[in-house]
Amino acid sequence: MAQWVSFQTIKEQVSMEQVLDHYSLLETLTQKKSNLVGPCPIHKGTNPTQFHVSLTKKNYNCFGDCHGGGNILTFPLCCFDEISCLFPKRTT
Numbered sequence: 142m143a144q145w146v147s148f149q150t151i152k153e154q155v156s157m158e159q160v161l162d163h164y165s166l167l168e169t170l171t172q173k174k175s176n177l178v179g180p181c182p183i184h185k186g187t188n189p190t191q192f193h194v195s196l197t198k199k200n201y202n203c204f205g206d207c208h209g210g211g212n213i214l215t216f217p218l219c220c221f222d223e224i225s226c227l228f229p230k231r232t233t
């Protein structure tokens with residue numbers, strides 16, 4: 142039987158670092174206080190200060206061309222059209 146996981150549970154249990162690491166984006170971003178800043182992966186920008194990720198709030202914003210923004214749930218869908226990184230791998 143399928144086991145349903147609420148969005149709230151995902152928000153609590155999955156970190157922004159895990160999601161970014163899943164898409165190999167961690168190395169493109171630099172830490173500024175509790176944020177990560179770097180080129181925007183949504184519109185494939187090159188400006189290193191346009192894309193901001195809040196690790197504590199688990200959301201992101203683009204201050205460049207696409208003005209993209211959202212939270213940990215919308216990020217993988219918006220950028221990569223899939224959300225497998227939000228679900229922990231089954232061990233059984």
Ligand SMILES: [Zn+2]
Pocket residue numbers: 181182183184185186203204205206207208209
């Ligand atoms: Zn953008």
